[in-house]
Amino acid sequence: MNLVFSPPPSVTVPVAGSNDAFPVRRIYCVGRNYAAHAREMGFDPDREPPFFFCKPADAIVYVAPGTTGQFPYPAQTENCHYEMELVAAIGLGGRDIAPDDALEHVFGYALGLDMTRRDLQMEMRKMGRPWDIGKAFDHSAPIGPIHRAAQIGHPLQGTIWLEVNGQTVQRADIAQLIWPVAETVAYLSHFFELVPGDLIYTGTPEGVGPVIKGDTMHGGIEGLGEFRLDVV
Ligand code: MN
Numbered sequence: 001m002n003l004v005f006s007p008p009p010s011v012t013v014p015v016a017g018s019n020d021a022f023p024v025r026r027i028y029c030v031g032r033n034y035a036a037h038a039r040e041m042g043f044d045p046d047r048e049p050p051f052f053f054c055k056p057a058d059a060i061v062y063v064a065p066g067t068t069g070q071f072p073y074p075a076q077t078e079n080c081h082y083e084m085e086l087v088a089a090i091g092l093g094g095r096d097i098a099p100d101d102a103l104e105h106v107f108g109y110a111l112g113l114d115m116t117r118r119d120l121q122m123e124m125r126k127m128g129r130p131w132d133i134g135k136a137f138d139h140s141a142p143i144g145p146i147h148r149a150a151q152i153g154h155p156l157q158g159t160i161w162l163e164v165n166g167q168t169v170q171r172a173d174i175a176q177l178i179w180p181v182a183e184t185v186a187y188l189s190h191f192f193e194l195v196p197g198d199l200i201y202t203g204t205p206e207g208v209g210p211v212i213k214g215d216t217m218h219g220g221i222e223g224l225g226e227f228r229l230d231v232v
Contacts, residue, residue, distance in 0.1 A: 011057045013089075013110065013199075014064070016145040016225075022089055022107065025197030027055040027141055028188060029085075029114055033178050033203025040206050050179040050187055053131050055114075055201075059141040061229075069229040073213045074137050077117035082211055083204035084162035084170050084219045086155070087112035088181045089146045090198040095189050102185040103154045105194060111144035111219060111227050113162075114201050118210070141201070144227040156180065158222030160205060164215055172205030174221065179203075 012021035031051045032038040038045035063069030074080055091107025114135070121134025157175035161168060179187065184202060188194065211217060211231045220226030 008058065011060050013060065013062055013143055014145045015108065016147045017151070022146045023197050024057040024060060024199060025195050027057060027059065027199045027201065028192070029053050029055060029135065029201040030179065030184055030203040033184075034172060034176050034205040035178060036172070036206035037204055037208065040208070045178060047178055050184055052188060052191070053135055055136045055141050059136065059138060061139050061142040063142055063144055063227040063229055065145060065225055065227070067228075068216070069142060069227065070232045071113075071115065071142055071217070071229045072139050073231055074115075074117055074139070076133070077119055079117070079119040079210050081116045081118040081208045082162060082164065082169070082217055083114040083116055083208050084160060085112045085114050085201045085204050086160060086174050086177075086181070086221055087143060088185065088200045088202060090185070090194050090200070091196050093193065093195040095193040097186050097189040097194070099182050099186040102182040103149070105185055106149055106154065106181060107196070108146040108148045109152070109155060109224055110146045111221055111224050112201050113142040113217065113219065113229070114204060115140045115142065142227070142229055143199075144225065147224055152223055154181065155221070155223050160221045162207075162217060162219035164209070164211060164217055169209055170205055170207035170219075176205065177202060
């Protein structure tokens, strides 16, 4: 049988310090995973179970170290927000993974931004509708290179920060994750069979806010370097 058109190119993210690339299958995102961010979004952060939403794999925008990436300002919004996040990359699949085994399933870690059309997300939230138009739009998932856990270990603490136009807007520690990576992987694996190639954006700390065309975002996580993107 012939394909009726050429399939889209596969989405990959380079692996730091090598010529290897990580093929992306799915992008899962965790909502409200830092207490102070849950509060700023109007919720009581009493360690309710984590909740998830997805972005399409082709929402990835790869930003190479030492370069300035481009985030195209999305259509249909007047309030597009940054959310700086730690990304965990799954290298070993499984379901019903135990928290104690979960980190064995993580291939590595990257810097990520969960870009959000906040006005649309809030409208959908209010109406009890899915968040897709607020979260899962094109170019909504900037990411840096994936650092192998075999090389850097599993970061359990370290500063996560973001500057917009040189001003610090987010600054916290990944140790403040309500659901750390191991527990997030374990919990998610009860709902979906995890497969190598899955990415998990683990949630953003407090300080989210808008960007406009012309802004520069510059973020990092201790041990994972930094990245920079212009809003175009
Ligand atoms: Mn997020």
